[in-house]
Amino acid sequence: MSEEENEISGALPEAAPTVRRERKPAARAHTAGFFTRTAQFLRDVRAEMRRVSWPTANEVRNTTIITLIAVIFFALYLFGVDRIWAFLIEHLRSFLGG
Numbered sequence: 001m002s003e004e005e006n007e008i009s010g011a012l013p014e015a016a017p018t019v020r021r022e023r024k025p026a027a028r029a030h031t032a033g034f035f036t037r038t039a040q041f042l043r044d045v046r047a048e049m050r051r052v053s054w055p056t057a058n059e060v061r062n063t064t065i066i067t068l069i070a071v072i073f074f075a076l077y078l079f080g081v082d083r084i085w086a087f088l089i090e091h092l093r094s095f096l097g098g
Contacts, residue, residue: 032040055063
C-alpha cells in the first residue's frame with residue numbers, strides 16, 4: 001500500500017525493522033557487602049557530625065522565643081482578619097435579606 005492509500009484508509013504506516021542489540025551485563029556498582037557499607041556510612045555520618053557548628057544554649061533559647069512570638073503574632077493577625085471578614089459577610093447577608 002502506498003503512503004497516500006494509507007492516509008485515505010487510515011491504516012498505520014509500516015514499521016521499520018527493529019535492530020536488536022545484545023544486552024551487556026550491568027556493572028556491579030558496589031563490591032563491599034551490606035554490613036561493610038553500612039558501617040562505613042555510619043563512620044562518615046559521625047565524622048560529619050563532628051564538623052557541625054552547633055548553636056549555643058543561648059542561641060537556641062533566643063531563636064525559640066523569636067519563633068514563638070512570630071507564631072503568636074501571625075495567629076492573632078489571621079484571627080483578626082477572619083473575624084473582620086466574618087463580620088462584614090454577616091452584615092452584608094443581613095443587608096441583602098439573606
